[in-house]
Amino acid sequence: RLSNNHNSKDLNGTTGTAGAGDAANARGKIALITGITGQDGSYLAEFLLKKNYEVHGIIRRASTFNTTRIEHLYADPKAHKGGRMKLHYGDMTDSSSLVKIINMVKPTEIYNLAAQSHVKVSFDLSEYTAEVDAVGTLRILDAIRTCGMEKSVRFYQASTSELYGKVVETPQNEQTPFYPRSPYACAKMYGFWIVINYREAYDMYACNGILFNHESPRRGENFVTRKITRSVAKILLNQMEYFELGNLDSKRDWGHASDYVEAMWMMLQRDVPADYVIATGETHSVREFVEAAFKHIGREITWRGKGVEEVGIERNTEIVRVRINPKYFRPTEVDLLQGDASKAKRELNWTPKVSFLELVTDMMNADIELMKKNPIA
Numbered sequence: 001r002l003s004n005n006h007n008s009k010d011l012n013g014t015t016g017t018a019g020a021g022d023a024a025n026a027r028g029k030i031a032l033i034t035g036i037t038g039q040d041g042s043y044l045a046e047f048l049l050k051k052n053y054e055v056h057g058i059i060r061r062a063s064t065f066n067t068t069r070i071e072h073l074y075a076d077p078k079a080h081k082g083g084r085m086k087l088h089y090g091d092m093t094d095s096s097s098l099v100k101i102i103n104m105v106k107p108t109e110i111y112n113l114a115a116q117s118h119v120k121v122s123f124d125l126s127e128y129t130a131e132v133d134a135v136g137t138l139r140i141l142d143a144i145r146t147c148g149m150e151k152s153v154r155f156y157q158a159s160t161s162e163l164y165g166k167v168v169e170t171p172q173n174e175q176t177p178f179y180p181r182s183p184y185a186c187a188k189m190y191g192f193w194i195v196i197n198y199r200e201a202y203d204m205y206a207c208n209g210i211l212f213n214h215e216s217p218r219r220g221e222n223f224v225t226r227k228i229t230r231s232v233a234k235i236l237l238n239q240m241e242y243f244e245l246g247n248l249d250s251k252r253d254w255g256h257a258s259d260y261v262e263a264m265w266m267m268l269q270r271d272v273p274a275d276y277v278i279a280t281g282e283t284h285s286v287r288e289f290v291e292a293a294f295k296h297i298g299r300e301i302t303w304r305g306k307g308v309e310e311v312g313i314e315r316n317t318e319i320v321r322v323r324i325n326p327k328y329f330r331p332t333e334v335d336l337l338q339g340d341a342s343k344a345k346r347e348l349n350w351t352p353k354v355s356f357l358e359l360v361t362d363m364m365n366a367d368i369e370l371m372k373k374n375p376i377a
């Protein structure tokens with residue numbers, strides 16, 4: 001094996017090749033986050049700023065503002081501590097932008113969170129999803145090598161429970177075989193293995209976090225949990241009569257994003273890099289999530305009918321609140337995810353703090369507030 005600087009006890013990540021080490025020594029810990037404008041990127045930026053990191057984020061050009069989730073970090077001078085957060089234009093499909101940014105920022109830790117992250121959309125944008133999620137991961141790993149920083153930088157890859165796909169065993173742990181069920185999962189499978197390959201080939205400190213679903217009030221509006229909490233908030237405020245969903249029976253292990261970004265950071269603070277499942281260990285169906293969201297506003301949903309004819313009816317009023325629309329079905333579905341995070345508990349001392357019902361409550365309260373302020377949101 002090549003010399004292995006990640007066995008060093010120096011958790012500042014400041015050892016390694018000259019350029020990067022010098023910059024880090026003078027500046028402290030420096031994180032570069034791809035996907036900083038996304039759900040996880042925003043929580044991670046907040047978390048690292050609190051830990052006194054200098055935080056750099058890659059944002060892509062959009063025709064409207066795409067920085068809503070991190071605006072509060074700019075607005076609060078205490079949070080970004082006098083310009084300790086900086087954004088750079090770049091794209092996972094553009095190698096030269098990645099090389100330029102890494103060379104300029106000289107990060108000590110890179111969190112690769114950028115992705116076309118919607119599973120259903122990946123069936124429509126299959127090639128683009130592979131470009132960003134698979135080849136994009138390769139591009140950033142190569143950019144690190146081009147900058148001569150493979151021995152100094154610590155790399156986190158946003159891997160996913162979607163890798164497990166078709167149920168082989170439950171609960172799923174680091175040894176469970178993968179069986180991806182979407183272009184998204186296949187692209188992430190490439191990302192997973194290229195990270196391991198570069199770790200072994202170039203002795204890089206690189207980790208895969210195999211994160212199960214995690215949600216929050218900042219979750220994208222077209223993921224199922226947020227779609228439900230937004231719709232139920234609108235129903236409470238008489239802004240909507242009913243909403244449509246796809247498969248009610250798929251089961252997910254849902255945690256809170258704020259807990260999960262801490263695990264990402266923990267993975268990069270160890271002596272030796274490894275891959276970890278991050279999950280709550282509990283599983284709930286989409287149907288149960290709907291019921292819990294309605295319960296939060298004091299209503300009860302009962303189900304009637306079968307298949308695409310099934311409806312969710314509000315008890316007492318008999319008003320139909322949920323209908324099935326097959327357009328939300330996926331060509332191949334992932335039926336059941338339930339993670340076993342005992343390795344993360346053992347080696348990182350990580351456990352989730354937010355329960356399923358606390359997650360539903362947090363998301364419901366935030367969406368009720370949002371819809372009160374802005375009924376057309």
Ligand code: NDP
Pocket residue numbers: 034035036037038039040041058059060062066090091092093112113114115116117118132158159160161210211212213214215220
């Ligand atoms: P989001 O969809 O909320 O955020 C994705 C981020 O990637 C956004 O900042 C987006 O930018 C950016 N992005 C997309 N395409 C590109 C591109 N071509 N170049 C540069 N940036 C790009 O995802 P989450 O925050 O929920 O997830 C973070 C990561 O974790 C993703 O890789 C996801 O696949 C993975 N993951 C997520 C899980 C979850 O339950 N949330 C579970 C397991 C893994 P913009 O804001 O401009 O769209």
Ligand code: GDR
Pocket residue numbers: 117118119120159160161162211212213214222223224225227244245246247248250251252286328329330333334
């Ligand atoms: P998922 O999340 O595919 O697990 O990927 P999503 O919330 O999109 O779907 C979860 C389950 O709900 C079912 N479903 C619906 N889904 C959506 N989006 N919209 C609907 O109307 C609807 N009705 C039912 C789905 O069929 C599915 O079974 C998320 C993403 O964050 C990935 O990036 C991440 O890797 C995985 O979680 C872990």
